[in-house]
Amino acid sequence: MRAWQLDDFGLKNLRLADRPTPRPQEGQILVKVSAVSLNYRDKAIVDGVYDPEKMPKGLIPVNDAAGVVAEVGPGVTEWQVGDRVLSHFYSHWLEGPPGPDEPDWQLGGPLDGGLAEYMILEAKSAVPAPANLTDQQAATLPIAALTAWFALVEYGRLRPGQSVLVQGTGGVSLFAVQFATALGARVIATSSSDDKLRRAAALGAGDLVNYRTHPDWADEVLRLTDGRGVDHVVEVVAGEGLNQSVRATKAAGHIALVGFLGGQTAPLDVMPLLYSQAAIRGIAVGHRRAFVEMNRWIEKNGLEPVIDSVFAFEDARQAYERLEEGPFGKVVIRVGDEDQ
Incomplete structure (x- = not known):
């Protein structure tokens, strides 16, 4: 699969590489990524100002991803091939107060994220995408929308x-x-x-x-x-x-x-x-239960995310540059071939 990986800090060190397509293990799903969106955190990771000592060389960045289930691992019953799913930033924070080690399980750093053609998600933490949104729209939700929802509604x-x-x-x-x-x-x-x-x-x-x-x-x-x-x-x-x-x-x-x-x-x-x-x-984003509740609310109320711009997968660096300029709304990178 093709994947953008961060060989060292600095945007010039974000490189498009060929990597083996991962296989889902026990309790995991393989997701064919359709779209991702960028957050300020993604820029801070590339710049080396966000927990730099925790970021491994060769990291696949970006948490916020939407796609479809391509394969399920052993023991997975809650998802089927073809289901539309979203990544959840804190992959182990499902409900209740956060644990002291939640930052160790953040997707997009220190764990590999979604700026790739495929990504692995834990089945228990993946979230259904709202039916009223395209994949590009849904990819804006995992950090930005859930942070706002958690700040105003949950807390x-x-x-x-x-x-x-x-x-x-x-x-x-x-x-x-x-x-x-x-x-x-x-x-x-x-x-x-x-x-x-x-x-x-x-x-x-x-x-x-x-x-x-x-x-x-x-x-x-x-x-x-x-x-x-x-x-x-x-x-x-x-x-x-x-x-x-x-x-x-x-x-x-x-x-x-x-x-x-x-x-x-x-x-x-x-x-x-x-x-x-x-x-x-x-407020550090939020847990999965609130994410699911927010998505149900979005479906019911027809909210549509504000997207500033959409970039091709090959133009990921330009997407980061647009984020630096201060966009109005979300910067999205189209990963799959589908115009979703």
């Missing part, structure tokens, strides 16, 4: 009438806008681009804040909420900006820390957090 318990601040217009953020809007929440979106804000408004964001025009954007959020702040913040930046998120959150509100675009450390002002009694919770 956040979002209710109609509450308010949600969504930062930026990447994959997680746009899913958060779509979920929150469909669930009856008021959405405030931030971006440095007025054009992207207008496009976020078309997805349901009712209030828009350009953080270049309003560098102290928390003040603008407070103005929009009559000084109260928002119930939920989907925090994708972290770094210095985490203090503004605290200021923008109402008393006893919820900050879902899902990303680190602004850095992996944050100089936190403790007193405003103490006074507000807001909760900051790290």
Whole structure:
């Protein structure tokens, strides 16, 4: 099979290679990959800034994959050849609190991922693809959509009438806008681009804040909420900006820390957090049970993922470059021949 493998850190070291097609072992399935989508994590792995000591040489990157079951291993009864499936990022996290070793079982690093013509999945962790989505659409769900769902629904318990601040217009953020809007929440979106804000408004964001025009954007959020702040913040930046998120959150509100675009450390002002009694919770995607529930909700409500661009399998490096440019929505790589 053809597979992209990371021989060393740096995009120039991502190489298209021929590798033996794996065979499923006990409790495993072999998936013929149709499409994958990229997340910021995938770029961070290639750049060597995401747990570099854990990433093996020759890694096949990218978790988010959609495809069809090509072969089942011994003991597998829950899947049949031809079933449409999705990869699940934490392949051992099925339900409940995460175990201390969950990062050791992440697909796309340190375990091989889906940027290949075939991939192995554990039968118990694979997830049915929503029937209303194509494979290219479904490939956007495993990390970005589940992260937003876990932040707002599984942990956040979002209710109609509450308010949600969504930062930026990447994959997680746009899913958060779509979920929150469909669930009856008021959405405030931030971006440095007025054009992207207008496009976020078309997805349901009712209030828009350009953080270049309003560098102290928390003040603008407070103005929009009559000084109260928002119930939920989907925090994708972290770094210095985490203090503004605290200021923008109402008393006893919820900050879902899902990303680190602004850095992996944050100089936190403790007193405003103490006074507000807001909760900051790290969100590292989610478990399989929530993934299945989210997909059922997507089927029922007809949500369609926002795709920025689709690249051919041979153009995987260009897909990473597009991710670097800051797309509006998800960057997808078509792996199979089917236009699904």
